Amino acid sequence: MTETFIPSSLRQWWPKPANPRPIVIFGAGSIVGDAHLPAYRKAGFPVAGIFDPDGEKAAALARQWDIRAFATEEEAVAAENAVFDLATPPAAHVAILSKLPEGSFALIQKPMGGNLAAATDILEICRARQIKAAVNFQLRFAPMMIALKDAIARGYLGEVVDFDAWLALATPWGLWPFLKGLPRIEIAMHSIHYLDLVRDLLGDPQGVHAKSIGHPNHDVAQTRTAAILDYGEKVRCVLSVNHDHDYGRKFQACEFRISGTRGAAYVKLGVNLDYPRGEPDELWIRPSDCSEWVPVPLEGSWFPDAFANRMANIQRHASGDDDELIGSVEDAWRTMALVEAAYQSSARPATPIPALPTEK
Numbered sequence: 001m002t003e004t005f006i007p008s009s010l011r012q013w014w015p016k017p018a019n020p021r022p023i024v025i026f027g028a029g030s031i032v033g034d035a036h037l038p039a040y041r042k043a044g045f046p047v048a049g050i051f052d053p054d055g056e057k058a059a060a061l062a063r064q065w066d067i068r069a070f071a072t073e074e075e076a077v078a079a080e081n082a083v084f085d086l087a088t089p090p091a092a093h094v095a096i097l098s099k100l101p102e103g104s105f106a107l108i109q110k111p112m113g114g115n116l117a118a119a120t121d122i123l124e125i126c127r128a129r130q131i132k133a134a135v136n137f138q139l140r141f142a143p144m145m146i147a148l149k150d151a152i153a154r155g156y157l158g159e160v161v162d163f164d165a166w167l168a169l170a171t172p173w174g175l176w177p178f179l180k181g182l183p184r185i186e187i188a189m190h191s192i193h194y195l196d197l198v199r200d201l202l203g204d205p206q207g208v209h210a211k212s213i214g215h216p217n218h219d220v221a222q223t224r225t226a227a228i229l230d231y232g233e234k235v236r237c238v239l240s241v242n243h244d245h246d247y248g249r250k251f252q253a254c255e256f257r258i259s260g261t262r263g264a265a266y267v268k269l270g271v272n273l274d275y276p277r278g279e280p281d282e283l284w285i286r287p288s289d290c291s292e293w294v295p296v297p298l299e300g301s302w303f304p305d306a307f308a309n310r311m312a313n314i315q316r317h318a319s320g321d322d323d324e325l326i327g328s329v330e331d332a333w334r335t336m337a338l339v340e341a342a343y344q345s346s347a348r349p350a351t352p353i354p355a356l357p358t359e360k
Helices: 030-043 055-065 073-077 090-097 116-128 143-153 186-202 302-319 329-347
Strands: 023-026 047-051 083-086 105-108 132-135 160-168 207-213 224-231 235-242 253-260 264-268 282-286
Touching: 023 030, 023 073, 030 047, 030 055, 030 302, 047 055, 047 073, 083 090, 083 302, 090 105, 090 116, 105 302, 116 132, 116 329, 132 302, 132 329, 143 186, 143 253, 143 264, 143 282, 143 302, 160 186, 186 207, 186 224, 186 235, 186 329, 207 329, 224 329
Parallel strands: 023 047, 023 083, 083 105, 105 132, 160 235
Antiparallel strands: 160 253, 207 224, 224 235, 253 264, 264 282
16 A cells, blocks of 8 residues: 655655765866756865866856866876766767776766767777766756656556656757757757656667657757657657747746556656746646645756766765666666667658548
8 A cells, every 4th residue: 555645755865975076077068057066066076177178168167166177188087086077068978988097987968979879989988998987867866856756666656657748948059059060959969868767767668759850940950859659558658849939938838747557747847948047847746645736845956956966876886885876878878779769760751641542
């Protein structure tokens, strides 16, 4: 019998490491100032310094956060007993990993390379150099998602049989200039978070049907995606993603609906609405023992708190407190395989509709 639902009892945080290692950050892009550094400061994680090939950019961010800017990549790599945080574009990952000390601990910014072949290169270099690395699919670690997974584990929803993701919003792609000209954008850079989360909740699907397209009003490769993940005859999983719903906030949305055999959950991902300032996240649960929807009081948000939870797991794995490195490169490769399958599906023609029979 399921216990009485007490929303405040749901887990929302990853345990903190007792003696966190210093963090060396590669990259000084907007995500570092918006999420990595705020999360690490809030969690009390020491930052040894930051390196970016654009020295002025790194120095400006370092001054803002009162941390060190490494003059050279060699100085950054030489930091002792560090956890290396690669907040870099996908094309830069392999070169940096090849220079890290063997046996290092590293967090790699998603995606795990620009495509599955690049992800395989990253996997192989981590294996060869015995680098214990995870990919920063930090949505798994958002307080609302940790609470959701806890609620599922405790039986409040029963067996999960439906997952719906619905996004209709306006995303400021210009914040990430490195995306310009890339052939794969929406699934590889954004919906990859949702595909990774679905894998965490439901396991690996049997396959995927997907279509990802751009929009006539701009030249970003893809900004609209529809996808169905095939989990057989019991579980339905659908994603509808539109980053071009730029008509004001009133009817925009960024939400998941997760339904089980005995209860359901609703999640609002607030950061994507008016990014990067965002709105508060929300988690509502209609548990098996209640006839009404119950709000879960959230103690943090996806940005920046998921980044602290994500780093806490790596830090605890480095110290031996956590046996499992969540989202390791081995696991993340499977998320990249799902992304690859979605793009392959998108490139293939749809099943043709039978033609009307001719009159006899």
